[in-house]
Amino acid sequence: MNARDPRPSFGGREFGEGGDVSKRILKLVRSDDLRRSKSDRLIAHYIERNIAELPFETARSIAQRLQVSPMTIGRYLRRMGFDGLDELKSELRRGGSNPAWEVKGPVASLEQDRKEGKLLAGLIQQQIDNLGQIYAITSAPEWQQTIDALIGATEVYVAAYQNVRGIAQYFASQLSYTRPRVQFVDGLNGTYAELLDGSVEGRLLFLHDVRRFAAKARPLALEARRAGVKVVLLTDEFCPWGPEVSDICLIVPGSHGPLWDGAATMTAVMDLMLSNIIVLKGDEVSERVDTLTHLQDVFGDFES
């Protein structure tokens, strides 16, 4: 045993209260003694909320999720009184009888509630169905073209209006982690000169618009193409002029609900694009992320 990481003689299995095991673990995890440092709280919190998932986890996987080192998890478990995650697991196993993971998952109860006509369950179900559909998009040739375009362009300009403007800004923000020269444009100066002045070859306009289309969108796309800018359009199935004004037109189906159109599916599509880019660019992205993380620490107003 490591002298630096002693296993205390109290706590853990020494308790013999005989009650429900997961309750005991939760109680342990909630005790002040195990929430002292920041990562303590992180881990405690994670266990508290994901106790049903623990059987599937390893110390390593938890560590990765929480962005700490596996050692920290190991030390924490030892402070809890368990000699490694396996010991905690077998304790959980004995305690049994509470298992959310058994046959019914959370999704199963979701299904149940949906049948009972609960509104939110139905909406979630619809979101899920939508997500199932977007897999089809990733197999379309336009998908690969879009990825290639986003990677290959010298400069990327992202544009969107009205209510989905924020979503596109998010995309631009995330995209800039994977490559340089990404900019959100709003044309508030009235000209879009930065995009349309033709001073750089290989520019790309990533235009996002959905129903109740913005008046500016179509002319911008047309003008961009005239200026030699490649245009990617991400839109929904209601766009009447999609393919005409764009080089690559990605149509996301089903991104509209009974009450109104949600942006969740679009966000998922964007996240998928980013993931795909990361996979393709690999280490190149890691380096850039490191650089940006450093810059964040210097200028970024991030915590800690």
Next chain:
Amino acid sequence: MNARDPRPSFGGREFGEGGDVSKRILKLVRSDDLRRSKSDRLIAHYIERNIAELPFETARSIAQRLQVSPMTIGRYLRRMGFDGLDELKSELRRGGSNPAWEVKGPVASLEQDRKEGKLLAGLIQQQIDNLGQIYAITSAPEWQQTIDALIGATEVYVAAYQNVRGIAQYFASQLSYTRPRVQFVDGLNGTYAELLDGSVEGRLLFLHDVRRFAAKARPLALEARRAGVKVVLLTDEFCPWGPEVSDICLIVPGSHGPLWDGAATMTAVMDLMLSNIIVLKGDEVSERVDTLTHLQDVFGDFES
């Protein structure tokens, strides 16, 4: 791959019969093809009776229990169509989602397709799992409190920073369709005076922040509460100071991927909130939407 122990092209995930995963596994295990030899039946029987225990087992431990060699277990799992027990476990973990589309095989595109196809499908699956989980949030008391607060407040201020800023702006934009006096605040004037000056009772701060937390977020929440503003915090499971600084703390689990943290789940949560509000406010919202639609037509730069 071992020529003696081929993994057949049928079986396992190739089936897309839909429905609950454990059902699928049980069905597999009961098929004649997987009960041919003596140990086949032994293993099949064991899985059938102890499927809930599987997450705690290893191939080795099962083997020991059944007095066969670990190899036999491994081979059996492979015949089932799983590449090792871990793959079966992760299937079980997913619980209940329909793998129909996961199966559609490799996407027909460029070289790395198989890998990437799998990857994207996996990411979508993860999104779906996340969505399944958010149902749990909607049943939490905090959910209803949040909805009530969003409806009941005299003024709503939405705040977020860095990369999720756009997402929150989207939320603010959408929320303003359901009720008046919604504003996104960024504190760029350095004071947040509009929010903190105490000139109006019943104000609400809707603060959204996720990992790599903004340095501004925590102080803003604290200051807001001091100024008598109710604080709703929408965050992920990594927030160490969530409940301390907020009146209502909504924690969205699983909004993080292997590559990075996506915003799709958060967007879905927001859309759900909006839907919930619409349902509760009913006609009141319709009227407001009509009004806003009219205003859009006059000022809004919308098409047609």
Next chain:
DNA sequence: CCCAAAATGTTATTAAAATAACGCTTGTGC
């Protein structure tokens, strides 16, 4: 009873997780 084919066990190798030892960072008391 024998023989071929299938099934299983054994052994050696590979892959992966846990952790001890060390060093850096962070926070905290004076």
Next chain:
DNA sequence: GCACAAGCGTTATTTTAATAACATTTTGGG
């Protein structure tokens, strides 16, 4: 601020599980 202690990450090592390749046993037909 400064110094000491606690917390954490990193690397190298140990331990454990999974599996390919080979050896042995079992099964079923003649």
